[in-house]
Amino acid sequence: MSHMLPPASPLESTLAEMAQLAPLPILMVDAESGVVLAQNQLARDSLGLSGDAPALRSLFDNPSVARQFLLIARNNGFIRQFEARLKIGAGQRIWALLAARLTEMADRTALIVSLIDIHERRLAEESLRESDALHQRVLGAANEGYALFDAETGAPLEVNPALCDMLGYSSDELLTLRLSQVLTEDSIAVLQEARAQFGRGHHRFELILRRRNEELLTAEVSVSVVPDQDGHVTSVFALVADITARKRNEERVLYLAFYDTLTALPNRYLFGEHVEQALRQRARNGGKLALMFVDLDDFKLVNDNYGHDAGDELLRVVARRLNGCVRQSDTVARMGGDEFTLLLVGIAGAEDAAFVAQKILDALAEPVMVGNAPLQVTASIGIAICPDHGEDATSLRRHADLAMYQAKLSGKHSYSVFESGLVVRVPA
Ligand SMILES: Nc1nc2c(ncn2[C@@H]2O[C@H](COP(=O)(O)OP(=O)(O)OP(=O)(O)O)[C@@H](O)[C@H]2O)c(=O)[nH]1
Numbered sequence: 001m002s003h004m005l006p007p008a009s010p011l012e013s014t015l016a017e018m019a020q021l022a023p024l025p026i027l028m029v030d031a032e033s034g035v036v037l038a039q040n041q042l043a044r045d046s047l048g049l050s051g052d053a054p055a056l057r058s059l060f061d062n063p064s065v066a067r068q069f070l071l072i073a074r075n076n077g078f079i080r081q082f083e084a085r086l087k088i089g090a091g092q093r094i095w096a097l098l099a100a101r102l103t104e105m106a107d108r109t110a111l112i113v114s115l116i117d118i119h120e121r122r123l124a125e126e127s128l129r130e131s132d133a134l135h136q137r138v139l140g141a142a143n144e145g146y147a148l149f150d151a152e153t154g155a156p157l158e159v160n161p162a163l164c165d166m167l168g169y170s171s172d173e174l175l176t177l178r179l180s181q182v183l184t185e186d187s188i189a190v191l192q193e194a195r196a197q198f199g200r201g202h203h204r205f206e207l208i209l210r211r212r213n214e215e216l217l218t219a220e221v222s223v224s225v226v227p228d229q230d231g232h233v234t235s236v237f238a239l240v241a242d243i244t245a246r247k248r249n250e251e252r253v254l255y256l257a258f259y260d261t262l263t264a265l266p267n268r269y270l271f272g273e274h275v276e277q278a279l280r281q282r283a284r285n286g287g288k289l290a291l292m293f294v295d296l297d298d299f300k301l302v303n304d305n306y307g308h309d310a311g312d313e314l315l316r317v318v319a320r321r322l323n324g325c326v327r328q329s330d331t332v333a334r335m336g337g338d339e340f341t342l343l344l345v346g347i348a349g350a351e352d353a354a355f356v357a358q359k360i361l362d363a364l365a366e367p368v369m370v371g372n373a374p375l376q377v378t379a380s381i382g383i384a385i386c387p388d389h390g391e392d393a394t395s396l397r398r399h400a401d402l403a404m405y406q407a408k409l410s411g412k413h414s415y416s417v418f419e420s421g422l423v424v425r426v427p428a
Helices: 010-021 041-047 063-076 119-141 161-167 171-176 185-195 244-258 268-285 299-306 308-324 350-365 393-409
Strands: 026-030 036-039 078-087 093-104 109-117 145-150 156-159 202-210 216-227 233-242 288-296 331-336 339-347 368-370 373-375 379-386 414-417
Touching: 026 041, 036 041, 063 078, 063 093, 063 109, 093 119, 145 161, 156 171, 161 171, 161 202, 161 233, 185 202, 216 244, 244 268, 268 288, 268 331, 268 339, 268 393, 288 350, 288 393, 299 308, 299 373, 308 331, 308 339, 308 350, 308 368, 308 373, 339 350, 350 379, 350 414, 379 393, 393 414
Parallel strands: 379 414
Antiparallel strands: 026 036, 026 109, 078 093, 093 109, 145 156, 145 233, 202 216, 216 233, 288 339, 288 379, 331 339, 368 373
């Protein structure tokens, strides 16, 4: 070491030689005054300590940290690891890891200090800490649920508050659960089936999740794999959006599009679809179908005499009774007002449809209690058979309608099967 006091012994001079060779900056400091007595070449080059008897203190960015360093060294006799920000000239600061040992010289106690530049590592750690904190803040503030899983074991590693709220568990509880405790069996099967395709990229699923209180929720789950630097998949993360309300709305909209809200029967549109499908099937497989129009007789009087609510209730009861007169494979629909239609599939001919029509007349004959009032309703029914009276929906509808008017004209409370050549004078 240069600027070092004359070594007091051959051993000290050997140490000074060794310090010059060391690949680290090394300083010798007076333990009492903190004055730098000597430094090796590397210290001089990298730290820029200059002037006569520079103080170790001037090397530290924060003087109180310097005092603390000296104090610990004097009290303990050594310091194994001490991180501090050092000034290295030209206003530059670096983070350094210092080590020190007290050593008794001939005329004083000296402190041998070595240091390593750990600036890059500290910056990397700080940016990691910052990005970790940012990651936590983002996950904490996110509306969507988030979970990170170990790719190997499937064990959850991390969950965010939104997912905890969604499922009704604390994060500690959630981290101990298995997938089978929060997913229905069907949803697990969906994931297992897709698992083989979990390469890179994202996969989107609609899954049913079970809340702590056993309630089910529908979630849109995006699953992404996270490869490490070597490309091995180490973890899998999932973003979870609760779409229960959206699904319910979609189902409601679909329901309104296809069903009559008063009676819960298929509406005109869905009935039309069933007819078209049945006609296509019949074209392939043969057989016969019946289209029946059922119109209540003098229903207006029910509304007029008992009120609209009573009329509504009667329509609901009629709907149930009509359903009770047909097979599961048949369709009963409400066209609107007091008009219902039936599609009977797989029948032998008009006699089968006539049998069902008579069953309907009998079923409606039973009085309906609306409040305390027993209401009696009858119906007029028109029947058209495919292929006897038409092979497409339009002609079958027209002919069933004509037959229904025929029944009305012949005194109501009856059914009529369409006959070719039948012309009914429909009242204006
Ligand atoms: N309560 C109730 N009444 C309805 C509804 N839709 C239509 N109506 C009524 O149902 C009655 C249907 O009457 P019409 O089919 O014209 O005639 P009708 O009294 O049944 O007589 P005929 O068909 O000739 O036997 C009208 O008074 C409508 O106001 C409904 O959703 N609820």
